[in-house]
Amino acid sequence: MNYRTISALVLSLSLVLATFYPLLAEIQAQGQDESLMTIGGKPVEKDELIYLISKGKDSDPSSTGMSRDEFEENLNQFINYKLKVREAVELGMDESQEFLMEFESYKENLKAPYLIKNSLEEGELRKAYSRMQEVVRASHILFQFPPNASQEDSLSVLRMALKVKDQIENGGDINELALEYSEDPSAKQNKGDLGYFTALQMVQPFEDAAFSLQAGQVSDPVMTNFGYHIIKVLDKRPNPGQVRVSHILVRIDADDPNAEDLARRKVADIYTEIQKENTVWENIVKNYSEDPASSQNGGMLPWFSVGSMIPEFEMAAFSLTEIGEVSPPVKTKYGYHILRLEDKKPIDSFEDLEESIRSRIMRDSRSTMIQSQVMAIQKSRYSFDENETSIGNLESELKTFTQIQLPGAVAAKGLDNNELFTLQGTTYTMSDLVNFIESEELKIPVKTSAFDAWYDRFTAAKLNETEEQDILQNNKEYQMLLKEYHDGILMFSLMNQEVWQKGLQDSLGQRSFYQENIQDYQWDERVDAFIVKVLDMNQLNEARAKLRGSTLSTELISSFESEFKSNNPLAYQTESGLLEFNNHPVLSEANLNESYQEIEVNGHLHLIVLGDKLPAGPKDFSETRGLVIRDYQEFLEKSLTDRLKEKYPVQINNKSKEEAFVSLNQ
Known part of the structure; x- marks a missing residue:
């Protein structure tokens, strides 16, 4: 597991919560003696290392235990990661508007799996699929x-x-x-x-x-x-799954008293015609079907499942068992049909249908039922106590006022301090509800009074906030996930500023690094060459005649590509340019003193035209800029890590370190 593996685990994003740092401080204060290490005097818990490494192992089904060397490598990568997070915090990156917005944008996705609503939705999804x-x-x-x-x-x-x-x-x-x-x-x-x-x-x-x-x-x-x-x-x-049929339709003219009899005779004649040997279904459909939407494409209809078509048509379709089987005439409100079975398939898996089921559940009354169940569980779990007398009085006093009028009416009637409910020991009043209304930039269409609608919305909001706080304070997995995303954004931001963007944009630094490490950017001996790999031996003689005796030039290469390769793209593969020959699979076998030669390598004949030979020497900066940037970024990252190790001394608790190693191998 290399550095980028741990980085990938922590670069996913989520939201910052106001209570995150107080909670983290409390957790750290409780576990000072059990800290894995301190970085610049601040503790880092061993659970965080175990969580990140375990998450990486979970993503690799073939992963088993961890050797001591692997553990030490992961520990070093973890230390480097935490040093960068510490530096980002010291630079105030966690307080920037960009960070807060980015973290906030992922809140819903991050918390969703831990919410009461999620488990209830999952239950409804599974029940619906079971019924399917x-x-x-x-x-x-x-x-x-x-x-x-x-x-x-x-x-x-x-x-x-x-x-x-x-x-x-x-x-x-x-x-x-x-x-x-x-x-x-x-x-x-x-x-x-x-x-x-x-x-x-x-x-x-x-x-x-x-x-x-x-x-x-x-x-x-x-x-x-x-x-x-x-x-x-x-x-x-x-459930028989899904079926696909084609059909012939004979309509019944509702205004013609004889239409029923005529249609019945016509469809019977068509059915008789279909039974004849060598009859082509598509021709019969085209000639006789009165369904304009399908008559020109063989009568083909889209896939459908039970409950999608009118019952008579559907039962006839699902009664067909063999592909190509044709039904007797079937009457529906549209007329008479003859069906042919084109294909059948079983019901899709839960994974394939999950999002479709979820969408349909969220659009029908089940969504309201789920929300009611969520609120009932929240009220029970978080000691919700409604002041029924006060609510009844408020409903009576405010029932005629609109959303816009409501705050003023509350103030005019002196209802600000009327109690609404108590939630986990905190009492909320009408003043809190007015502040909530004024902070929301929307208008709720109401069937009842504005007070009732906003009271319900306010209650749901406070219950949801309480549930989120409960998850944050009591769910260790969520705490770790939140911290992973929080620190991942900070590490990414610091790396982007100090390494990635700097490495890309610092052209003077790139050239200086290139000059200082010129020994790493050297060409081996090269030769100007044009290599033609012959894939179709029937085309060999023409290529040989073109290349043998020719002097290597751009004109020769261009001419060959346009005259031969473009006309026979499967006959040849070509390679050209200044090529290092010592380790080249073809050129290493060639005689560099011959301008034209033919060499067989790995079962294929290669036609080679050679030009000038160049000695070994340094690459121009432009020739190796991509590699220089990559190496320069690695240099910047190492320099950053070395500087941070001096700035924030690392002290490891060997007892906790050993406990982490044992835990990862259980």
Whole structure:
């Protein structure tokens, strides 16, 4: 594990929190005797070294124990890293606006895995994916609430739903009852039969009820935003995944009383034609299909899963089992279809679907449910106590005021000190809520009063802040991750200022370094050469005729490249220029006194044209500038490290050092 490995671990970025340094100081104060080392008198904990090295080992599955030499190498790299962080702090880089903004920008990503919300979201993701392994076929009857329904109205709807449920359980046909009672507009066509569906295709209460029932069972009334539903599960089966079909469509003209019969006869004739030997499906589609979107491309439709198409079409598609199998005519509301199976594939993995599931969950009622659960857990965990009497008074006093009017109304009515709630021993008042409103640069669209909307927002904000503080104070892994990102930015900033940018931009320093180390930038003996590797021996004679007896020149090389290589790009590989010959795989075998020769190396014939030979000597600065910059940056880094070791003496606690070594090998 080299220096850049540890650097890569610490260059990821995150946010600075106001309590970070007080907390760090407290941690350090508690563990002075257990410090791994001091740098310029300030302690560095062994846990930090263990964390960074372990993180590097975790990224390498083949990694096993660590030898003493490897440990010493990593320790030295860690010391150099901490010296740079210490210098960056001394220079005030951790207080710069650039640092604070950069650190802040990564806060959400850094803390997210440790939040209550994350574990609840993960649970919903896994539950949704688990449900996706199954498809459910159900029928339902919808009983809608009247507009502006009263409590009595809602009870009347509920009583009707219970009455119809009793009829179903006593032998009534849910599909016939749906025709009579359901207020779902589609019931007139489907008699309440929703076909097959899977997770995230119905509103959450409906989905929860459907997946909790066994085939043949009838639900109690299920309330959604649409009203009360009575649900009967007709079938459950494994999710068949996705299917791709092509189809032929024969439409039915709704204005022609004879259209149904005509369409049925036409599709029957087409189906008969398809059964004939040597019939080309694409030609039949092009000639007869009345679907303009697909008739010109063989009737091909996009991939789809259960619940994506109308039930009749979908059931016909998923009933096909063999690629190329053709269905009998299927009637839907669009007309008659004949389907051909093009391909099938199973449901995608959780990893492939995770972001799609997350997006869909965050767009439906589950997101509100998750947020409610988060707040409930936070309130319980952090001793939240609402002043119900004060809240009731504030709601009454402020219910008519808008967001803009609210602060003034609070002041005018003398409500500033009215208590809202206590959270971990801290009491928040109406004054705190007003300050919060004035600090937020947004307007909340409200269905209730502005006070209620802002009170809910303020409460959520304070609970989230409290949870973040709890993580920071009590989660060791988060503390380490936060420190890693914090120190990584500082180390990067110092290196960028003192090494990388300086090495790139200091042209005088580069030339001075080049002159002082000229012995490292030397050419070996070279020869001007043009080498043609023959890959297609059928093209050998033409190339040989072109090169044999010719004098090496730019014109010769250009002519060969344009006349031969460009016309036969797979016949030759070429190399040209002033080349060091002693270790060259081809030139090391050549006779440098012959201007033209042919040499076989590694099974390929090489045609060689040689020019002038040049003795060994120094490279021009322009010829080696890239290498000089790299070496100069390494020199600057070593000089920086040596200077910092003098500025901040390192004292190692050998007992803690040995404990760290043992811990890394457990």
